[in-house]
Amino acid sequence: MEHVDEKGNLGPSKDSVMELNIAKKNSSLLIEIIGAVDNESAEELKNQFESLIDQEFKEAIFNLELVPFITSSGIGKLLVFYKNSLNRGKNMRVKGISDNLFELFKSIKLDNLFPIEK
Amino acid sequence: MEKSPEKILVVDDEELIIQLLRDYLADLGYEVFTAYSSEEVLEKIGDGFDFDLVLSDINLPGKSGIELLRIIRELKTDIPVVLLTGLKTLDNAISAVKNGATDYITKPFELKSVGQVIERILKKQHRIQWQEQIFEHLKYVKYYFQFQSSGFSPGLLSKEIATVLKKIQFTNQAEIDQFELAFTEVLVNALEHGNLELPSQTKGTDLAGKNPFEELREKRLKDPAFSQRSLFVTFEADLDVFSLTVRDEGPGFDWKKYFHKSKQDNSVNTDHFGRGFKIIKHISDEIHFNEKGNMITIIKNNHR
Numbered sequence: 354m355e356h357v358d359e360k361g362n363l364g365p366s367k368d369s370v371m372e373l374n375i376a377k378k379n380s381s382l383l384i385e386i387i388g389a390v391d392n393e394s395a396e397e398l399k400n401q402f403e404s405l406i407d408q409e410f411k412e413a414i415f416n417l418e419l420v421p422f423i424t425s426s427g428i429g430k431l432l433v434f435y436k437n438s439l440n441r442g443k444n445m446r447v448k449g450i451s452d453n454l455f456e457l458f459k460s461i462k463l464d465n466l467f468p469i470e471k
Numbered sequence: 472m473e474k475s476p477e478k479i480l481v482v483d484d485e486e487l488i489i490q491l492l493r494d495y496l497a498d499l500g501y502e503v504f505t506a507y508s509s510e511e512v513l514e515k516i517g518d519g520f521d522f523d524l525v526l527s528d529i530n531l532p533g534k535s536g537i538e539l540l541r542i543i544r545e546l547k548t549d550i551p552v553v554l555l556t557g558l559k560t561l562d563n564a565i566s567a568v569k570n571g572a573t574d575y576i577t578k579p580f581e582l583k584s585v586g587q588v589i590e591r592i593l594k595k596q597h598r599i600q601w602q603e604q605i606f607e608h609l610k611y612v613k614y615y616f617q618f619q620s621s622g623f624s625p626g627l628l629s630k631e632i633a634t635v636l637k638k639i640q641f642t643n644q645a646e647i648d649q650f651e652l653a654f655t656e657v658l659v660n661a662l663e664h665g666n667l668e669l670p671s672q673t674k675g676t677d678l679a680g681k682n683p684f685e686e687l688r689e690k691r692l693k694d695p696a697f698s699q700r701s702l703f704v705t706f707e708a709d710l711d712v713f714s715l716t717v718r719d720e721g722p723g724f725d726w727k728k729y730f731h732k733s734k735q736d737n738s739v740n741t742d743h744f745g746r747g748f749k750i751i752k753h754i755s756d757e758i759h760f761n762e763k764g765n766m767i768t769i770i771k772n773n774h775r
Contacts, residue, residue, distance in 0.1 A: 389648075391626045391655065392625070392626060392655070392659065393626065399678060402678050403678040406678055421645070421648045422648045422649075422651065422652055423652075424652060424655050424656065424659075424747075424750075425656055425659075425746045425747035425750050426659070428746060428750075429674065429746065433678060434678070437678055451645065452645075453645055453646070453648070453649050456753070457649075457652075457750060457753055457754075460749060460750075460752075460753040461746055461749045461750065461753070
């Protein structure tokens with residue numbers, strides 16, 4: 354999915370409103386986040402997670418390929434999802450992450466909790 | 472020195488429309504070029520033609536005006552593109568404006584209104600170019616802001632400051648995104664933990680319902696004892712280094728204890744406390760606090 358920002362730049366803009374694409378594949382729940390996750394969209398994430406967590410899946414796979422930016426509040430919501438998944442015997446992992454976000458996630462040691470792939 | 476006329480490219484497959492617009496716009500003093508299809512436009516651009524504005528019909532043989540818009544945006548991101556549309560394609564034009572077209576004009580149109588739209592867009596474009604030129608030669612900036620807590624948006628101010636770094640071409644967009652993230656974390660901390668004195672521990676881990684943190688936040692934003700406290704923000708940058716200093720009017724925190732702990736802390740932090748601070752540490756080269764712990768300065772050197 355492509356976005357064109359107000360200056361006409363193609364690609365996801367961090368100024369654009371965050372969107373989620375949800376799909377199911379076998380026993381996996383695929384969650385693609387598109388756009389920046391700031392403190393406002395972090396709340397939206399939480400609301401969406403609430404309806405996703407009890408769906409039937411063994412593993413949630415977050416695709417962050419189109420996320421240029423995620424605040425601590427957004428990371429907090431991912432962790433809330435992780436904790437809630439764990440309580441329900443489910444797994445999660447993150448893929449498609451940019452170099453900068455990868456380093457950031459590692460610095461707060463998220464890679465000790467769930468697999469993170471570039 | 473007399474200014475050279477602005478170059479407008481008119482794209483339409485109807486000869487009559489082309490003639491009308493060409494003559495009218497030439498009378499207004501513009502240098503007018505014409506094309507009958509998107510393919511012809513791409514040939515012209517490929518040949519090195521440069522335009523100040525493209526005025527294109529949506530319905531064209533071959534690639535449509537919308538497709539042409541997409542290609543122009545890929546090749547030349549900021550050239551204004553105005554679409555001409557009939558009522559049947561009005562929805563497409565409106566969605567095209569959301570996706571990068573500068574404006575649209577519905578057919579049938581009055582020539583005068585076409586002239587007005589073009590004049591307005593080119594004036595705005597000149598303003599943007601002048602601003603860019605100003606920032607091109609800028610060597611140093613310093614901003615000072617004071618905000619009241621109620622109504623303050625850390626996200627908006629962070630974006631504004633990051634835009635300054637972009638304008639002076641401090642570094643690439645991916646890095647500027649990281650800096651914007653650090654600004655947000657610093658400002659959110661100062662607002663929420665400084666002025667509003669919200670304890671992180673109340674954030675909770677439930678997905679359902681409002682958490683106590685949010686409830687307390689709303690309450691304190693309505694309480695003058697907290698909401699009227701100010702945030703003082705200073706931002707300085709040149710091409711080698713920038714610094715952001717934020718002071719709040721809260722009680723401060725024991726940063727020495729926390730700093731010491733966080734240096735040795737190798738555990739995974741699944742609670743909410745201190746994650747923002749770790750992000751700030753990860754992105755910044757230096758962090759300084761005042762003794763009271765209600766003022767933070769972050770510094771980042773340009774590692775080009």
